[in-house]
Amino acid sequence: MSSTPATAEDADETWRAWEVTRRLSPRGAVRVMKRDAYGRLDENSYPSTHLVGPVAPLTPWCLNLADDAGLFWLLCFDFDGKDKHGVDPDLMELAHDECDALSGVLAELSIEHVVCQSSGTGGRHIWVALTAGISADEVAVLGRAARANYRTLDHGMLHNARTGAARPPLSPHRDGSASSVLRGRIDVLLAPSTTAGMVADLARVLDVRKPAVRSAESVPSGPVDARHSAHRPLGASGTAHMATIGGGSNPSWTGFMCLLAAAHASWQYADVQHAAKTAPGMEHYRSKNTGRGGRRTRSVAEAAERLGRQWEKAQQYAAIQRPLPQAGRTPADLTELEGIVRAVDAVLSSFQAAPGRWDTSEAAQSQRSILAAVAYLSLQTGKRVVAASIRDLALMTGLGRTTAATALTALAGQDLLARISTSDGGNAAEWRLTPEFSTASGTVRSQPLHNPRPPTELFNTRADQVATLEQLLTDQRHDLFTRAGLGHLAGKVYALLRHSPALTVDSAARLLGVSTRHTITVLSRLRHYKLIIRHPDGWARSKRDLRDHAARLIGVTGLLRDRANRYRNEREVWAWWLAEVNQMNSAPTRRTRRPHVSSRTLQFVDDLPGERQWPRYPRAADGRGDHREARYWASNGMLEPGSLWYSSAA
Structure with a gap:
C-alpha cells in the first residue's frame, strides 16, 4: 500500500480505523510495520512503535492486548487457515467454522463481541473488550481451553502479556486489504460489558465442551x-x-x-x-x-x-x-499424568531443539518416528508403561517390522526407552519413556514435592500434545514413501516442506544427514512426480497433493494396507499355533475334540465367551506343523468365526 491514502474515501477509512485504535489501545503506543530498503512490506513483523496520538501511522499497525502492567483489556481470537505455503482451502474452511462455533458460544453467554475478516485472505478475528484488566494467568487458562476446542486458533497472543498483539478492526493490511467487520458493532468494544467472571465462565464452558482426546x-x-x-x-x-x-x-x-x-x-x-x-x-x-x-x-x-x-x-x-485399546483411561493420580506429559514434552522439545540428532541418517529418522509412536500411545492410554508390539509400531509409522525392531533396540540402548518386559506368547513387550519420567527423587512418601499442574491445564496440554504427535506421525505415512516407493528420505523431505516454505539442496542435505548427491537424487524423484516445484529459495511443495497419483504410477498403492493385512494374518497364525502347542502339552484327558480346519465353519466356544475354539493345526506329511498351509487359511479369511469357506478336499 502507498504511504498516503489514494482517495478521500480511503483517508476517511484510515482515520476511522486509527480513531478506533486510539480508543481501544491499552498502551500509549502501537507497533507498526517497517518498510524495507525497496519500500516494500514483505515481512509480517512489527518492529517499530508509534505513539497513540492524532497522527495515524503510514504503515499497518497492531495494538497490544495487555497494558504495561501485564493486565489484559482486550481478547482477540485469531483463526488462521494458512500454513507455511499460504492459504490452505481445507484449513481456511475449518477456521471459518471454528470462528462461527466460538461466536455461538459467546452469544450463549451474552458476551458482546465483534467478528472481523482480518485480511483479503479470509482469516478471522473475534474481538472482546473487558470492563477491567484481567491477569495473564486467567487469560492463559482461557487460551488453553479455546485451543483445545479449535485447532486453527493461534492462541499465542493470549499467552504473552508483554508482546501479544493483533491488528485491530478496520485497520489496513500489508496486502492492501483491511480488517472488515462481519458481525457485531464496534460500539460494543468502545463501551465494554464483559467482566472477569464472564471470562472465567467462558473458560469453564469451553473446557467442558472440548473434544475428547480419543x-x-x-x-x-x-x-x-x-x-x-x-x-x-x-x-x-x-x-x-x-x-x-x-x-x-x-x-x-x-x-x-x-x-x-x-x-x-x-x-x-x-x-x-x-x-x-x-x-x-x-x-x-x-x-x-x-x-x-x-x-x-x-x-x-x-x-x-x-x-x-x-x-x-x-x-x-x-x-x-488402531493399536489403541477400546476404552480410554484417565489416571486416578494426576502425578502420573503429569509425569507422562513432562516426558512427552521432553521428547517433543528434543525433536525441535536438536533436529540434527534425529535427521543425521535414515536410521535416526526411523528412531524418531518410533519414539513419537510410543509417546503417542502413552498419552492416549494414560499409562507410563505401554504394551507396544513391533508390528503395531511399524504400522503406525509406515515402517517395516524389521526396521521398527531395530529402532526400538537402538532407543533402548540410548536410554530413551526402557523395556519393562519382553514379549511373552501373545503379549507384546512393554515400554516406558525415560526422559524426565522418574519421580522417585521428588516424592516423600505419598506427598509429591512437585505438585502437578491444575487438572484443566494438564488435560488441555495433553490434548495439544496428542494433536502434535498425530500430525507428526501422519505427515509422511504414505504408500509412496515406503521402501518400495520413493523411500523414507523422500517422505522426510516432503514433511519438512510442510513446515518450511522452501528448502535448498544444501539445507535439505544438512537436515537429512546425507550427501548432497544423495539429496539431489531424492529431490529429483519428488520433482519427477510433480510433488515439488521450483521456488526462488530452492524447492517447495506443489499446491496440489499428488501423492496418490504418484503411488499409482509407481505401483505401490495399497502397500501399507496389504502390510497391515499380512501382519494381522501373522498374528492370527501365531495365536493358532500357540493354542496348538497348549493343546499338545495338555493331558490327553483334558484335550478338547477338535475337527480339522476344513471340516466345518469355525465357531466360538459357548461356555468361554470371547475365547476362540481353534481347529486342528494343519500338519505336513511328516507330522510337523504346516505353517504355509496355516498362512493360506488365514490370508483367505477362512479362520474368521462364521466363515463359509471350505477346502477343496472337504
Missing part, C-alpha cells in the same frame, strides 16, 4: 436426528456424528469425525460417498461456509475433491489410532 469418545457438536441411521454399522460415537443435524456448530470437525469413524469401521470409499449424499453430519461435504453466517452448495467436482482428500487423511489417522 475420537471414539467424542460427542456431537449439535443436536442429533434420531431417525437417521447409517447404511453400514458404526460405533456409537460415529453413529451420533453421522446424525448430527446440519453438521452441528462445527460442520468441518463433525464431517471429519464421520470419516474417521467410517475408517475405523473399515468402510470403503463407495460407502463414504453414499453417506455423504444424505447423512446430516456430513453437511461439510455438500456445502461450504460463505464466511458470513450462511452456507452455499458445493459444485460436484469440488465436493468430490474435498471428500477424497479428507478420506485419505482420515485413513491415515485411523491407522495410527
Whole structure:
C-alpha cells in the first residue's frame, strides 16, 4: 500500500480505523510495520512503535492486548487457515467454522463481541473488550481451553502479556486489504460489558465442551436426528456424528469425525460417498461456509475433491489410532499424568531443539518416528508403561517390522526407552519413556514435592500434545514413501516442506544427514512426480497433493494396507499355533475334540465367551506343523468365526 491514502474515501477509512485504535489501545503506543530498503512490506513483523496520538501511522499497525502492567483489556481470537505455503482451502474452511462455533458460544453467554475478516485472505478475528484488566494467568487458562476446542486458533497472543498483539478492526493490511467487520458493532468494544467472571465462565464452558482426546469418545457438536441411521454399522460415537443435524456448530470437525469413524469401521470409499449424499453430519461435504453466517452448495467436482482428500487423511489417522485399546483411561493420580506429559514434552522439545540428532541418517529418522509412536500411545492410554508390539509400531509409522525392531533396540540402548518386559506368547513387550519420567527423587512418601499442574491445564496440554504427535506421525505415512516407493528420505523431505516454505539442496542435505548427491537424487524423484516445484529459495511443495497419483504410477498403492493385512494374518497364525502347542502339552484327558480346519465353519466356544475354539493345526506329511498351509487359511479369511469357506478336499 502507498504511504498516503489514494482517495478521500480511503483517508476517511484510515482515520476511522486509527480513531478506533486510539480508543481501544491499552498502551500509549502501537507497533507498526517497517518498510524495507525497496519500500516494500514483505515481512509480517512489527518492529517499530508509534505513539497513540492524532497522527495515524503510514504503515499497518497492531495494538497490544495487555497494558504495561501485564493486565489484559482486550481478547482477540485469531483463526488462521494458512500454513507455511499460504492459504490452505481445507484449513481456511475449518477456521471459518471454528470462528462461527466460538461466536455461538459467546452469544450463549451474552458476551458482546465483534467478528472481523482480518485480511483479503479470509482469516478471522473475534474481538472482546473487558470492563477491567484481567491477569495473564486467567487469560492463559482461557487460551488453553479455546485451543483445545479449535485447532486453527493461534492462541499465542493470549499467552504473552508483554508482546501479544493483533491488528485491530478496520485497520489496513500489508496486502492492501483491511480488517472488515462481519458481525457485531464496534460500539460494543468502545463501551465494554464483559467482566472477569464472564471470562472465567467462558473458560469453564469451553473446557467442558472440548473434544475428547480419543475420537471414539467424542460427542456431537449439535443436536442429533434420531431417525437417521447409517447404511453400514458404526460405533456409537460415529453413529451420533453421522446424525448430527446440519453438521452441528462445527460442520468441518463433525464431517471429519464421520470419516474417521467410517475408517475405523473399515468402510470403503463407495460407502463414504453414499453417506455423504444424505447423512446430516456430513453437511461439510455438500456445502461450504460463505464466511458470513450462511452456507452455499458445493459444485460436484469440488465436493468430490474435498471428500477424497479428507478420506485419505482420515485413513491415515485411523491407522495410527488402531493399536489403541477400546476404552480410554484417565489416571486416578494426576502425578502420573503429569509425569507422562513432562516426558512427552521432553521428547517433543528434543525433536525441535536438536533436529540434527534425529535427521543425521535414515536410521535416526526411523528412531524418531518410533519414539513419537510410543509417546503417542502413552498419552492416549494414560499409562507410563505401554504394551507396544513391533508390528503395531511399524504400522503406525509406515515402517517395516524389521526396521521398527531395530529402532526400538537402538532407543533402548540410548536410554530413551526402557523395556519393562519382553514379549511373552501373545503379549507384546512393554515400554516406558525415560526422559524426565522418574519421580522417585521428588516424592516423600505419598506427598509429591512437585505438585502437578491444575487438572484443566494438564488435560488441555495433553490434548495439544496428542494433536502434535498425530500430525507428526501422519505427515509422511504414505504408500509412496515406503521402501518400495520413493523411500523414507523422500517422505522426510516432503514433511519438512510442510513446515518450511522452501528448502535448498544444501539445507535439505544438512537436515537429512546425507550427501548432497544423495539429496539431489531424492529431490529429483519428488520433482519427477510433480510433488515439488521450483521456488526462488530452492524447492517447495506443489499446491496440489499428488501423492496418490504418484503411488499409482509407481505401483505401490495399497502397500501399507496389504502390510497391515499380512501382519494381522501373522498374528492370527501365531495365536493358532500357540493354542496348538497348549493343546499338545495338555493331558490327553483334558484335550478338547477338535475337527480339522476344513471340516466345518469355525465357531466360538459357548461356555468361554470371547475365547476362540481353534481347529486342528494343519500338519505336513511328516507330522510337523504346516505353517504355509496355516498362512493360506488365514490370508483367505477362512479362520474368521462364521466363515463359509471350505477346502477343496472337504
